[in-house]
Amino acid sequence: MWAYIARRVLATIPVLAIVALVVFSILHVAPGDPAALIAGDQATPEQIAAIRGKLRLDLPLYQQFALWLGNALHGDLGTSIFSNRPVAALFLQRLEPTVALAVMTTIIAVLLAVPVGVLAAWRAGSLVDRGVMGVAVLGFAFPVFVVGYILIYVFAMKLKILPIQGYRPIADGFWPFLQHLVLPSLALGLSFMALIARITRASVLEVLGQDHIRTARAKGLPARRLLFDHALPNAAVPIVTIIGVGVALLLGGVVVTESVFAIPGVGRLVVDAILSRDYPVIQGVLLIFSLTYVVVNLIVDLVYVAIDPRIRY
Amino acid sequence: MSDALSTAAVPADASARRRRGLWWRARRHPTVAVGLAVLAAIVLATACAPWLAGHDPLFVDPMARLKPPLGAHLLGTDALGRDVWSRTVHGGRVSLVIGFAVAVTATGVGLLIGLVSGYNRIADAVLMRCMDGLMAIPTILLAIALMAVLKASLTTVVIAITVVEVPRVVRLVRGVVLSVREQPYVEAAVVAGSGFGRILLRHILPNTLAPVIVQATYIGAAAILIESLLSFLGAGTPPEVASWGNIMAEGRTYFLVAPWIILAPGLVLAVTVLAINLVGDGVRDMLDPRFARRL
Numbered sequence: 001m002w003a004y005i006a007r008r009v010l011a012t013i014p015v016l017a018i019v020a021l022v023v024f025s026i027l028h029v030a031p032g033d034p035a036a037l038i039a040g041d042q043a044t045p046e047q048i049a050a051i052r053g054k055l056r057l058d059l060p061l062y063q064q065f066a067l068w069l070g071n072a073l074h075g076d077l078g079t080s081i082f083s084n085r086p087v088a089a090l091f092l093q094r095l096e097p098t099v100a101l102a103v104m105t106t107i108i109a110v111l112l113a114v115p116v117g118v119l120a121a122w123r124a125g126s127l128v129d130r131g132v133m134g135v136a137v138l139g140f141a142f143p144v145f146v147v148g149y150i151l152i153y154v155f156a157m158k159l160k161i162l163p164i165q166g167y168r169p170i171a172d173g174f175w176p177f178l179q180h181l182v183l184p185s186l187a188l189g190l191s192f193m194a195l196i197a198r199i200t201r202a203s204v205l206e207v208l209g210q211d212h213i214r215t216a217r218a219k220g221l222p223a224r225r226l227l228f229d230h231a232l233p234n235a236a237v238p239i240v241t242i243i244g245v246g247v248a249l250l251l252g253g254v255v256v257t258e259s260v261f262a263i264p265g266v267g268r269l270v271v272d273a274i275l276s277r278d279y280p281v282i283q284g285v286l287l288i289f290s291l292t293y294v295v296v297n298l299i300v301d302l303v304y305v306a307i308d309p310r311i312r313y
Numbered sequence: 314m315s316d317a318l319s320t321a322a323v324p325a326d327a328s329a330r331r332r333r334g335l336w337w338r339a340r341r342h343p344t345v346a347v348g349l350a351v352l353a354a355i356v357l358a359t360a361c362a363p364w365l366a367g368h369d370p371l372f373v374d375p376m377a378r379l380k381p382p383l384g385a386h387l388l389g390t391d392a393l394g395r396d397v398w399s400r401t402v403h404g405g406r407v408s409l410v411i412g413f414a415v416a417v418t419a420t421g422v423g424l425l426i427g428l429v430s431g432y433n434r435i436a437d438a439v440l441m442r443c444m445d446g447l448m449a450i451p452t453i454l455l456a457i458a459l460m461a462v463l464k465a466s467l468t469t470v471v472i473a474i475t476v477v478e479v480p481r482v483v484r485l486v487r488g489v490v491l492s493v494r495e496q497p498y499v500e501a502a503v504v505a506g507s508g509f510g511r512i513l514l515r516h517i518l519p520n521t522l523a524p525v526i527v528q529a530t531y532i533g534a535a536a537i538l539i540e541s542l543l544s545f546l547g548a549g550t551p552p553e554v555a556s557w558g559n560i561m562a563e564g565r566t567y568f569l570v571a572p573w574i575i576l577a578p579g580l581v582l583a584v585t586v587l588a589i590n591l592v593g594d595g596v597r598d599m600l601d602p603r604f605a606r607r608l
Contacts (some may be wrong), residue, residue, distance in 0.1 A: 014442045014445075015442065015445045015449055016446075016449075017446070018442055018446025018447070019446045019449050019450060021446070022447060023450070026458050026459065026461075027460055027462060029459075029462060029463075037462065058466070109435075115318065135592060136590070138583070140586070140590060141583040141584070141586040141590060142579070142583045142586075143538055143542055143561075143579065143582065143583075143585035145541075145542070145561070145575075146561070146575065146576070146579035146582070148582065149568055149575050150576070150579075152568070153576075157572075164569075169594065174417075174551050201542065231565075248448075248449075248451045248452065249451075251451040252451035252452050252453030252454055253453070255453060256453065256545065256546065259545070259546060270454065270457075271457075273537050273548070274457055274458070274460075274546070274547075274548050275547055277460075277461065279461075282458050282461060285454070286454055286455070286458055289450070289451055289454055290449045290451070293451065
């Protein structure tokens with residue numbers, strides 16, 4: 001098993017190398033001089049030269065890449081062109097709201113979607129099943145921000161039970177923190193829930209057709225124990241996989257959700273960076289988010305062994 | 314059910330059997346019929362936009378700013394007094410064209426790379442690592458990062474979304490190729506002396522088409538969604554082009570006083586994406602009944 005873990009960890013290296021290459025080249029795929037691109041339309045030649053010097057754009061490409069990657073590996077993601085502060089520091093400063101949003105969304109999505117998916121599988125073909133799957137299909141059709149605005153309209157403007165926008169740090173008290181996170185998490189989580197519910201239903205449905213379930217049913221096991229003790233653990237691998245894959249959805253979604261709900265997180269940071277062409281910030285966030293995704297899916301692969309004793313490497 | 318069985322049981326000739334087969338399948342998959350009908354209605358409406366709109370989508374009327382729906386304007390007006398309904402109908406043209414263009418280019422490019430990858434081990438090792446790397450970067454982030462360096466235009470939006478969607482097609486095609494190339498009839502073709510190109514085109518390509526067409530519908534739907542997200546964040550189609558995303562982006566500031574500017578195009582977009590997904594799901598189930606029973 002240790003050999004498997006080592007192999008799996010090593011396998012992420014080429015993926016991360018490609019990610020680094022893609023993130024690095026983004027600045028260079030654009031036609032023209034990257035320094036002029038960053039400086040904008042009204043820049044003087046001196047300003048362009050200053051940016052070129054600062055980003056070492058005068059070096060050959062491979063040296064630039066080596067330098068950039070070497071620094072990144074040491075935790076130095078460069079300096080923001082506009083605020084002149086280290087990208088890593090900017091990122092850390094904005095991290096709390098984003099982590100809070102992502103964790104809250106995952107918790108809500110898993111807690112709601114898994115039982116609902118199990119229920120839909122248990123009552124496959126019934127009205128409940130059709131209703132759940134209908135909502136799941138709808139969940140894929142709405143852009144995150146439209147869901148966000150609908151939630152704001154209903155719960156904040158009409159019912160006035162939750163705040164419209166904004167973020168409260170957890171240090172200001174748990175209750176206001178939670179109140180401000182509910183709507184963004186639901187908006188961000190809808191497509192995630194749809195994904196998890198569909199896979200849970202499909203996976204549980206498959207397990208329900210197996211012999212040991214029939215045996216359990218024949219010996220008179222109550223439905224709840226049958227579903228959650230016998231069926232769900234056997235159906236867990238695809239569900240855990242999709243939760244891992246869904247993290248990509250989540251990481252992309254925070255960018256939009258934070259804009260809708262005016263949450264000062266990493267997503268806002270990257271959107272502001274794009275509007276002001278602050279490339280070191282864009283590259284830094286892209287790199288860290290991709291790394292997060294790869295690490296989460298690495299963990300998911302290792303979790304398989306823990307949740308399913310049939311898997312042995 | 315019984316009449317369907319009896320008509321299917323006594324086919325007059327081959328073509329009649331095929332016709333009834335189609336009809337029978339359509340009845341078993343009513344969602345496809347509904348999806349197609351809704352999609353057709355939306356395509357038709359956007360195609361007839363100049364006649365359906367009633368107002369000029371670009372006409373600025375300072376006297377009629379932020380008017381609510383169901384007055385002189387069916388879906389109200391935006392902050393410049395422009396008619397939201399006519400902007401939505403016209404905007405559908407942009408969004409649908411982007412969806413279609415991305416679906417075609419992404420599947421085309423993905424098919425090509427996937428075929429090569431499935432057939433050549435060395436190319437496969439390199440290409441699949443690249444695809445894994447691309448897929449590790451969250452879709453929306455990669456697309457907005459690309460838009461940040463490209464000059465905003467319809468073409469660059471299509472390019473940016475295509476780049477993020479191609480790996481999905483490649484994976485799918487590669488999987489099909491890997492399983493098909495081990496089939497006895499492909500081995501038979503090799504033994505019979507068919508060349509590499511002939512095997513690829515005559516035996517392997519046709520097998521990939523069905524899943525790729527299904528995937529193309531999903532990609533078209535995803536492209537429409539991603540375009541709206543990009544435009545909403547200010548990194549999509551240029552602001553003067555009234556795509557659904559741009560109409561909603563402009564409504565952002567006024568959401569508290571004029572929610573219809575976002576909700577109207579948003580709902581139309583959702584219905585469109587839903588219809589495309591229903592068609593995709595249904596076609597997938599028709600092509601693979603085993604899968605249909607599971608999902």
